[in-house]
Amino acid sequence: MTKSYNALLLLGVTLLASTVAGSALAQEGEPIRVGVAFPQTGAGASQGSDTALGIEMAIDEINANGGLLGRPVEMFWRDSKGTPADATIAARDLITLDNVDFFLGGYNSGETLAMSEVALQEEVIYVAPVGKTIQLTDNYHPYQFRIAANTNTEGGSAALILEELGAQKICTILFDYAYGHDLLKGFEKALESAGSDAEIVTQVWPALGVSDYTPYIGEVLNSDCDGVFSGIWSGEFLAFAKQASSFGLFDMGKHWAAAGEVGSQDIMEQLGADMPNGIWTNSYEVWYYPDTPEHNAYLEKVRELTGSEHPNPWPSVGYIGMQALAAGIEAAGSTETDAVIAAMEGLSFDSLVGELTIGGEGDHQANRGQYWGVTADSEHPFKVLDEVRYVPADDIMH
């Protein structure tokens, strides 16, 4: 009789405790649960891991400074594997199995759009630190916030640079899928806004994933363009750059703006001397610019964590995403979803790249610009970007 009474008491207390724990009014010390869905396996594994590392760094800093709203932040990481289907599963599991209050994720556009869908269905805030596709903000709903620069910003920045360089006739080399077409839209929009009289005379559209670009290179060689806008990103640029170099395409004096973050440290290292000089390209972050106390403090930590003297920019991407979320929670004074949404709309916060402002209702896009520079030799076994500048997004992101 005593046994079953004790069991009943225990059951009752457990039930009571779990109800209290699950309520929105959490007690002091109850951790804030942040989910992270990036690839741990598959093609984007190393970038996904580095991005998650950046988020972890930001969280460790927050916890070292007393947590968020006095509460510790706990990170849960699931493998999105680089595909929309697995990304959906990862996001859903984070929400239903790990009970996260918020989540960040999405390495490529497909993943990003899939996770946004989950956020809408589950009514949990989703912060996208990487995904650029304009379709995210085109399909707006209140639960998503994009901290990454979008394709309008990327295409627009390239347009502004080519305009500055004085290109009159432009060739475009863009992948024939959403990202490539979105880039072109952003590029053309910015050219028009700038009142440019430059025109696009040749467009080539390589399929995503080809390894032989030579027929497309042939078309550009045959064109009379004096400027080129390419969107051959990251790993794909390795093959393209080598092939184009061997045709002497980069020695023809054409102004070149390469979107797709090929100024990234990891790409610079892989290509080494095969990276052409004199092309303008972007990177999420470069370790050699800017020389500010905040950037240097970040670099010190990243160098320690990765063991690399010249870290790649992926941790910074995750780091800034977490900074945005943390700022939103602080501003809301609670972890309640609607409160945080309201707080984040129009919020200005300090980030690694300076002050960023998140768009209001109907937008939720941070005015994140990009670092652009021109490739040049260095004393290292890899090239670097010279004349690095931050191209602001405010005029081109919409």
Place this chain on the structure above:
Amino acid sequence: MFGAIQFLNGLSYGLSLFLVAAGLSIIFGVLRVLNFAHGGFYMLGGYVAYEVVRRIGMEHGLFWVAVIVAGVVLALVAAGIERFMLRQLYNRDQIYQLLFTFALVLLIGDVVRIFWSTTALSVSFPPELRGAQNLGFTIYPRYRLFLCVVGVVAAVGLWLLFQRTRWGRIIRAATQDREMLSSLGVNVPMVYLAVFAGGGALAGISGALAAPALALRGGMDAEIIVECFIVVIIGGLGSLWGAFIGALLIGQLRAIGITFVPEWEIVLIYLLMIVVLVFRPWGLFGKKQAGS
């Protein structure tokens, strides 16, 4: 000049493709095995070359060491696979051999992932063949011209091997009647081993040679095996000449397609494959088989 460049693009692409597809075709001709793992051999050859270059550098002449090492490694790997695994399956239904080579694809993919991770890797052009060559009527990258030469030399060399040497005669006999060959005192298992190892080495060498012109990454095995399959379907399984013409056709169709009908480029190649399958299903140079 534009036409010349696009023609040469198609030519170099086709001849590089021939190098890989030839091994696949010959292996099928002799062993009657459709080696799905041929793309894996190609990929592995590229990665082995990368590893060698990483260790010994790219000074004059050293890249060719990497290529030879890739060939040797793949010959050994292929020989080991044939001797200890594939051989067990010859007396079984053909489906087992197909399943096995497919399993090899996944295995090789994982091995590559374990040793070299999934990040895209790059090998430079060898210093002897950098830049473009002035041909008079146009300029064209030296390395691609070199690949064209290699392709032609390989085609001629293989033809001479099969038509003018004793080894070649034995191999050709093995494609026609293995029982008769065996009763004539030829060590047929040895022939199988040699052909599989040779085909593997050829794939490995073409992967190593292709490496400077592209990026090494997961999925390149799937990409190349699909192209090879189309080559041997069009050209005819087991025919060297078929692989040569098939590969050249695909190279030119691709170049023409991208120039004139860019959105339909991929369709052109598959259309040709369908036409061949409808009107001459054994391929342009294949042999009409009574049963299979």
